[in-house]
Amino acid sequence: MNKKVVIGCVSVLGLSAIYLAGVYYSGQEANKFLQQSIEQAQVQASGQGFIQLDATTGFYSSQYQLVYTPTELPEGAEKWMDGRDISFNLNVKHGFLGAVSNITLAESGLLTKLKSFQANVDREPLTLEVQQRFNPLSKQLAMNGTFETDQFVVTSEEGSGTIGALQMNFDQLGRDFKLDLVMQNSGIEAKGNKLSIEGIKGTESGRLDHDDPLQAVMLESLDALFNIEQIVVKSDKVNVEAKGLRLDMQQRLKGERMVTSIGYTADSFHVSPAGKTTPTFTSPTLRLAFDLDYAATRELAIMIQGMQSDPDAIHQQMEGLIVVADSVTEKGMGADINELSIGWQGHKAQGSAELVLAPFRLSEIMMQPDQIRQYLTLHAEFAVPGGMLEAMPEYNPQQINALVQMGFVVKKDDNYTAELNLENGVMKLNGQAVPM
Numbered sequence: 001m002n003k004k005v006v007i008g009c010v011s012v013l014g015l016s017a018i019y020l021a022g023v024y025y026s027g028q029e030a031n032k033f034l035q036q037s038i039e040q041a042q043v044q045a046s047g048q049g050f051i052q053l054d055a056t057t058g059f060y061s062s063q064y065q066l067v068y069t070p071t072e073l074p075e076g077a078e079k080w081m082d083g084r085d086i087s088f089n090l091n092v093k094h095g096f097l098g099a100v101s102n103i104t105l106a107e108s109g110l111l112t113k114l115k116s117f118q119a120n121v122d123r124e125p126l127t128l129e130v131q132q133r134f135n136p137l138s139k140q141l142a143m144n145g146t147f148e149t150d151q152f153v154v155t156s157e158e159g160s161g162t163i164g165a166l167q168m169n170f171d172q173l174g175r176d177f178k179l180d181l182v183m184q185n186s187g188i189e190a191k192g193n194k195l196s197i198e199g200i201k202g203t204e205s206g207r208l209d210h211d212d213p214l215q216a217v218m219l220e221s222l223d224a225l226f227n228i229e230q231i232v233v234k235s236d237k238v239n240v241e242a243k244g245l246r247l248d249m250q251q252r253l254k255g256e257r258m259v260t261s262i263g264y265t266a267d268s269f270h271v272s273p274a275g276k277t278t279p280t281f282t283s284p285t286l287r288l289a290f291d292l293d294y295a296a297t298r299e300l301a302i303m304i305q306g307m308q309s310d311p312d313a314i315h316q317q318m319e320g321l322i323v324v325a326d327s328v329t330e331k332g333m334g335a336d337i338n339e340l341s342i343g344w345q346g347h348k349a350q351g352s353a354e355l356v357l358a359p360f361r362l363s364e365i366m367m368q369p370d371q372i373r374q375y376l377t378l379h380a381e382f383a384v385p386g387g388m389l390e391a392m393p394e395y396n397p398q399q400i401n402a403l404v405q406m407g408f409v410v411k412k413d414d415n416y417t418a419e420l421n422l423e424n425g426v427m428k429l430n431g432q433a434v435p436m
Contacts (some may be wrong), residue, residue: 005110007363008239010387021265023390030091031055031057031062033132033141033214034053034064034090034092035053036111036214037214038053040049040067040214040215042345047196048070048071048072049068049069049070049071050068050069050070050071051066051068052065052066052067052069053065053066053067053281054067059094060094061092061093061094062091062092062093062094062121063089063090063091063092064089064090064091065087065089065106066087066088066090066103067085067086067087067088068085068086068087069084069085069086069087070084070086075117077111079261080113081108081109081110081113081372082108082109082110082112082113083108083109083110085108086108086110087105087106087107087108087110088103088107088415089104089105089106090102090234092102097133097134097204098131098132098134099131099134100129100132101128101129101130101131101132101134101145101353102127102128102129102130103127103128103130103368103374104124104126104127104128105124105125110184111125113408114152115332117152117156118150118151118152119130119150119151119152119153119165119170120131120150120151121177123150124145124325125149125150125152126148126149126150127146127147127148128145128146128147128148129145129146130143130144131144131145132144132324137416139210140173140174140211141172141174141213142173142174142182143170143171143172144169144170144171144172145169145170146167146168146169146170147166147167148165148166148167148168149165149166149171150165150286151163151164151165151184151208156283158191159188159189159191160188160189160190160192161188161190162185162186162187162188163184163186164183164184164185164186164200164323165184166181166182166183166184167181167182167183168181168182169181172213174211175207175208175209175211175213175216175220176203176205176206176207176208177205177206177208177213178203178204179203179204179205180203180204180425181201181202181203182200182201183200183201183202183377185198185199186200190215192235192236193234193235193236194232194235195232195233196230196231196232197228197229197231198228198229198230199227199228199229200226200227200228200229201226201227201229202224202226202227203224203225203226204222204224204225205222205223205224206220206221206222206223206224206251207219207220207221207222207296208220210381211418217298217301217305218297218298219251220253221251221252221253222249222250222251223249223250224247224248224249224250224344225246225247225248225249226246226248227244227245227246228245228246229243230242230243230244231245232403233282234274235274236274237273237274237276238271238272238273239270239272239273240247240268240270240271241268241269241270242266242268242269243266243268243269244267244268245264245265245266246263246264246265246266247262247263248262248263249261249262249263253294255329256294256295257291257292257293257294258291258292258293258294259289259290259291259435260289260290260291260292261287261288261312261338262287262288262289262290263285263286263287263288264284264285264287265283265284265285265286266283266284267282267283268280268281268282268283269281269282269284279344279345279391281342281343281344282343282344282392283341283342283343283348284340284341284342284343285339285340285341285342286334286337286339286340287334287337287338287339287340288337288338289334289336290333290334290336291325291333291334291335292328292331292333292334292337293331293332294326294332294409296324296327296328296330297328299324299327300321300324300325300327300328302330303320303321304325307350311379313373319391322362322363322366323363325362325363326361326362326363328362329357329359329360329361329362329365330359330360330361331359332356332358332359333356333357333358334354334355334356334357335355335357336352336353336354336355336379337352337353337354338352339352340352340353340382344388344392345387345391346387346393347387347388347391348383348385348388349382349383349384349385349388350382350383351380351381351382351383352380352381353378353379353380353381353409354378354379354380355376355377355378356376356377356378357375357376358375358376358377359375360372360375373422373427374424374425376422377422377423378420378421378422378423379419379420379421380419380421381417381418381419381420382418383412383415383416383417383418384400384416384417385414385415385416386411386414386415386416387414389416400416401436403416404416407429407430407432408429408430409430417430418430419431
């Protein structure tokens with residue numbers, strides 16, 4: 001036989017062996033990951049439901065049926081679903097150092113019911129497709145996937161409701177993850193009343209607290225932004241319209257502390273009695289910040305995650321939970337309102353607050369709740385322009401002057417202000433001590 005042919009055959013056989021080994025490895029890793037996921041889900045669902053997994057594994061592909069049976073359902077839900085079980089089909093294709101998983105609802109009363117409300121009956125009501133990549137050297141798992149739902153439309157003699165189609169894409173490499181979602185317009189119309197929600201979008205990225213995603217309980221970092229273009233409520237009593245709503249969140253580790261910032265804002269917010277016209281609030285904003293000990297908070301989160309709903313175990317679990325909660329409060333806590341503001345008729349009212357909780361034991365405060373004020377330090381202030389008050393429909397100068405005379409507010413230039421302080425158990429409003 002020709003030497004080159006022999007070498008070529010050996011090379012092909014060698015590459016084939018490597019490829020088949022990679023496929024085999026992927027099948028083993030995919031199955032192991034699924035089993036670990038089910039075990040973790042069983043822990044999470046303890047006391048709330050049961051999970052059953054039936055598997056038919058193969059070399060190039062595997063098929064699973066996953067059945068979740070909740071212990072309790074809302075009234076009428078079991079009849080509506082034509083059963084209590086929620087079943088899924090999971091198909092996994094094994095590739096070279098990777099696998100592709102596809103999850104859909106299995107044939108059931110729930111699937112039949114959902115299809116009766118679908119806008120597009122030729123597609124699955126919901127699908128989850130995940131591509132997994134396995135690194136045998138680093139043992140690191142990488143995933144990216146897409147979760148999609150169809151649009152659902154429910155109609156009856158009383159009205160109709162629409163739940164917009166959802167698409168969510170996600171990527172994960174080790175601890176790092178990213179998620180993006182878009183949801184179509186949704187709403188309800190019934191008996192002359194209307195609710196509509198338009199333009200839902202969101203993005204989130206961060207880093208988990210564990211190399212194994214299945215063992216992660218908290219985030220070391222997070223950046224998130226969610227937007228809603230418009231929410232409209234119309235009824236025979238009141239009309240509400242909010243535009244440009246935004247929620248942003250950031251979380252960072254600073255030394256041993258976990259600092260979380262949350263912001264709520266909107267372009268405009270309008271509330272008016274039906275049939276009447278009122279001015280629109282502009283740029284309502286609330287920005288909060290929280291400061292906790294990271295290690296103690298993580299330990300508390302682990303304990304809460306592992307709690308069981310068995311009544312016989314609740315008392316013992318609560319005792320342990322309070323001990324762990326003490327470790328959080330003993331490290332001190334902080335909560336700030338960095339900004340609280342709202343615009344009206346060209347004016348802007350705004351305020352802020354800073355709250356510090358000195359180290360204390362929660363178990364002791366539970367026995368003597370009044371003692372908590374000894375550990376609190378609070379400084380808050382708020383200012384409203386006089387022109388803003390005068391523009392309000394129910395403005396009454398006599399009432400404002402009465403508040404000034406009683407010391408509840410202080411007039412400074414064209415602003416009416418209030419300042420609240422709490423320190424060493426003593427509360428002061430605008431410099432004057434007030435009883436607690």
